[in-house]
Amino acid sequence: MxxxxxxxxxxxxxxxxxxxxxxxxxxxxxxxxxxxxxxxxxxxxxxxxxxxxxxxxxxxxxxxxxxxxxxxxxxxxxxxxxxxxxxxxxxxxxxxxxxxxxxxxxxxxxxxxxxxxxxxxxxxxxxxxxxxxxxxxxxxxxxxxxxxxxxxxxxxxxxxxxxxxxxxxxxxxxxxxxxxxxxxxxxxxxxxxxxxxxxxxxxxxxxxxxxxxxxxxxxxxxxxxxxxxxxxxxxxxxxxxxxxxxxxxxxxxxxxxxxxxxxxxxxxxxxxxxxxxxxxxxxxxxxxxxxxxxxxxxxxxxxxxxxxxxxxxxxxxxxxxxxxxxVPGSIHWQAPEKPNLGQYRDGTTNWPEGLRHRVRVPKPFRFPKVMAVTAQTIFELAAKRVLVVLATTPEGGRTPKSMYGLNLVLGELNFRLEEFGRFEVVTCNEAIDDAAKLWSAEGAEQRRQQVEEDRCQVIIASCEAIRGIHLDNIDAVVLVGDPMSVGDYQHCAGRTCRYQPGSSEPVEGMAVSIVPDQAATRMLHWGQLTGFKLVEVPLGTNVKTGEANAPRSRTEEDVSKFEDLFAEAEEDQDWWNEPDESEEDEDEDALWAEDLQRQRDPREGSREPPTAWS
Ligand SMILES: Nc1ncnc2c1ncn2[C@@H]1O[C@H](COP(=O)(O)OP(=O)(O)OP(=O)(O)O)[C@@H](O)[C@H]1O
CATH class of the missing domain: 3.40.50.300 (P-loop containing nucleotide triphosphate hydrolases)
Incomplete structure (x- = not known):
């Protein structure tokens, strides 16, 4: 300056x-x-x-x-x-x-x-x-x-x-x-x-x-x-x-x-x-x-x-x-072979540099399955702040409707992610209210706390509502449903990979689209036209690292949690397998049963005559 x-x-x-x-x-x-x-x-x-x-x-x-x-x-x-x-x-x-x-x-x-x-x-x-x-x-x-x-x-x-x-x-x-x-x-x-x-x-x-x-x-x-x-x-x-x-x-x-x-x-x-x-x-x-x-x-x-x-x-x-x-964005990935590419035929694109595009195609594309894949994807991203954008469909002509209700998705993701304890699922309105305080001392303090804490905030928004909104430090965008046009996709994906406080260049980010089959094909075509490279990540492969998926344990804390549970389960197993104790138990049970029987029918097994009070 x-x-x-x-x-x-x-x-x-x-x-x-x-x-x-x-x-x-x-x-x-x-x-x-x-x-x-x-x-x-x-x-x-x-x-x-x-x-x-x-x-x-x-x-x-x-x-x-x-x-x-x-x-x-x-x-x-x-x-x-x-x-x-x-x-x-x-x-x-x-x-x-x-x-x-x-x-x-x-x-x-x-x-x-x-x-x-x-x-x-x-x-x-x-x-x-x-x-x-x-x-x-x-x-x-x-x-x-x-x-x-x-x-x-x-x-x-x-x-x-x-x-x-x-x-x-x-x-x-x-x-x-x-x-x-x-x-x-x-x-x-x-x-x-x-x-x-x-x-x-x-x-x-x-x-x-x-x-x-x-x-x-x-x-x-x-x-x-x-x-x-x-x-x-x-x-x-x-x-x-x-x-x-x-x-x-x-x-x-x-x-x-x-x-x-x-x-x-x-x-x-x-x-x-x-x-x-x-x-x-x-x-x-x-x-x-x-x-x-x-x-x-x-x-x-x-x-x-x-x-x-x-x-x-x-x-x-x-x-x-x-x-x-x-000001153009990244270079079209096919530009070296065909320099006459892109909207302005100059080999450049409108995409920010450093934005990576991934796609997942759940089959069948039904609500529970889609939500399970979304939760799994959020988990694999191991991010601090994830934005889940629900694609909108122009129902009834003018008013675009979100594919699934916001509250429905909020409840479903809360339910699926709560077992891990470190996810906080909120609607975009709450996040936008916080973002409006962005320039105040309160906003700066909130931002600092969030970076320090080992928690992940998951923000749910519709494609329409999130247009043009800046939220700080979004590490990844998970787009659910069919983005209707390449423009819509660009604006949704563009909520990540932005200038951030403390960065002199846009910070890298990832956009993961969870889409039906035909939408994935369409997106592949968009990629060739507008210059982004779309990579499909099948289920069972980590969306961030590309490695084959181990059990759902990504952080050290999760690993230790799973190890503890496993150790406990093994101890339980040992306890059940101990033969002596169980045999002793059997003997004890037999003695108790005999005793009980004797009390119920005192004449049986007893040579003593019944007393007057009994
Ligand atoms: N020169 C700069 N250096 C660092 N950060 C900047 C700079 N200019 C703006 N920013 C920050 O970048 C963030 C994004 O800015 P802004 O929302 O204006 O982007 P935009 O181009 O309008 O995005 P969109 O197309 O999504 O609406 C804001 O937090 C803003 O404060």
Whole structure:
């Protein structure tokens, strides 16, 4: 982290235009990759020229040039932003953004905790451009810090504007797909803003009274905003505030804006079945144009799986020319033989490096058997934190349903794992609540305790609910059921192998899928297309080590427990085998029986005459 001395800081910290040339060729972070295969190691045209191929950015530019309905904004008028007065505040240049205020403390605390806290590749490339007001789509593998990448520039702008001319009303809108992600994004934003400004972040809830716009930053789902724009009571205020927006973020953009083609888009528009995010973006475009600020608002979309259609649909909905800023993940495993592979035909993938993929196919694929295999897999992983994701199926059209009920799975896994004593099974809501405290002292203490204790936390979540959520230190993901698409699989598997507190690179992880036969075949095909290598681990083989399975004893404690039980059983055996004792017992039993008989019938065996009282 570069520290800029106070006073002289601001000019040195001003955003440089030579971002590309500052990144050494062939290097992303500390990872060495083939030169010319990355868009991060030079302007996209460099990489494309080196490969003799069109780059995604040049493709995107070509598509934009031909798309007449998208207005080009070459002369985007950037609002002149107030600068922090020199000598007053400490300025940290982090990822090209001159950070001030509480965010500096936050960055310092992260640095103190981890020893190092350098910007990730996507932050290195995109943050400065977002800060300077460029509309863009950021695409990088899961867990590489995209949230911080758009939050830090946004909050820095808010801080600067607040110090110059405190503005009221909505200025920044963050759209996310789920309530849990709302909570998590707002928690990070509040931590970055610190006490004085934290109340500027408002998490919208459906039941709250939303007739007035309470804060500068609103974190909402598109459906919530759409409802407010359509309800007569709230319509006027919210439409007006849409026209005053400065920046809109669409997180998990490919989930919020569907991959419709032009024909499908028209049909859905006619049937009034557009995605809520599309409706909201159209209203923003209309209202900003009406307010004469058509070029003054910025759109940032983020996702690990941004398809070209989602990218195009975003551009059409907002009427903004979006640049695609992409940092690729691992190298396609078949790339040496066929370099023209991957979504962007550059031999790279969207998968994080260090994620290993395993599959298990229980037969028959029935609930008890699936749960037995899941429990066995969790046991074999010998991990500290395992996330069990239940795949969802789109039942009844729109609402996706979890394959099995969460509580049913919770009970079943509790029952199967409790004999080992060291597993704690919880739902994802509990874990997400804990994760919201992540940046607090309490959260840090919890995290430390968990690492020290020899316990394994098993978190159960549905595929829908876990989208975009960061939970610390997930060692492995166990996916149960049929992942409907490769995108869903990527987001579920991507809950592991992420940046962790104290790591300067994503920590390795494993994704084990317990799927029916036909889903395994489909996943094998996905692997070839998108560049991950799927390995089948049959039952009876350890899913982590690949060795043949010994009895269910993995830890030393378990081994000693089993040895004790075995020794006890042997002792019991010896006791039963001792012939003398049992013979003695037999004799004793015979004597007792004789005695009893004599008491019952005193005349038998006795020559004595019966006494008067007997
Ligand atoms: N430069 C960095 N160095 C180390 N850790 C980082 C860095 N930037 C972000 N992180 C941490 O990485 C974790 C994952 O970040 P985040 O959730 O933003 O990833 P993401 O790219 O949005 O993932 P997803 O695609 O799954 O939503 C967070 O705990 C965050 O604090």
């Amino acid at each position: 570069a520290s800029v001395p106070p006073g002289t800081a601001w000019r040195a910290a001003a955003p440089s235009t030579a971002v590309w040339s500052e990144i050494p060729r062939g290097t992303i972070g500390q990872r060495q990759l083939p030169t010319g295969q990355l868009f991060a190691d030079g302007p996209p045209s460099f990489a494309a020229k080196a490969l003799g191929q069109p780059s995604p950015l040049s493709l995107a530019a070509a598509a934009t040039a031909t798309a007449t309905s998208v207005r080009r904004r070459s002369g985007r008028s950037q609002p002149s932003r107030p600068r922090p007065s020199p000598g007053q505040e400490e300025v940290f240049l982090w990822g090209g953004v001159p950070v001030t205020g509480e965010a500096v403390k936050w960055l310092r605390s992260q640095q103190a905790m981890s020893g190092t806290f350098e910007p990730s590749p996507i932050q290195d490339i995109a943050m400065e451009r977002i800060y300077s007001g460029e509309s863009c789509c950021i695409q990088a593998p899961t867990g590489t810090g995209k949230t911080l990448c758009f939050l830090l520039p946004m909050l820095q702008r808010l801080r600067e504007e607040a110090s110059a001319s405190p503005a009221r009303g909505l200025r920044f809108l963050i759209l996310v797909p789920t309530a849990a992600l709302q909570t998590q994004t707002a928690a990070l934003a509040r931590a970055l803003l610190g006490r004085g400004l934290a109340e500027n972040v408002y998490v919208m809830r459906r039941n709250a009274s939303n007739t007035s716009i309470p804060s500068n930053i609103v974190v909402a789902t598109p459906r919530q905003i759409k409802e407010l724009l359509e309800t007569p009571l709230t319509q006027a205020a919210w439409r007006r505030s849409m026209g005053a927006l400065e920046m809109v973020v669409v997180d998990e953009a490919d989930r919020l804006v569907n991959k419709w083609n032009m024909h499908q888009r028209r049909q859905r528009y006619k049937a009034q079945k557009e995605d809520p995010a599309v409706t909201v973006l159209k209203v923003i475009e209309y209202e900003t144009t009406k307010a004469g600020r058509r070029d003054d608002w910025q759109l940032v979309a983020a996702s690990a799986t941004m398809g070209r259609r989602s990218h195009r649909n975003l551009k059409f909905s907002a009427g903004i020319d979006l640049t695609l800023i992409r």
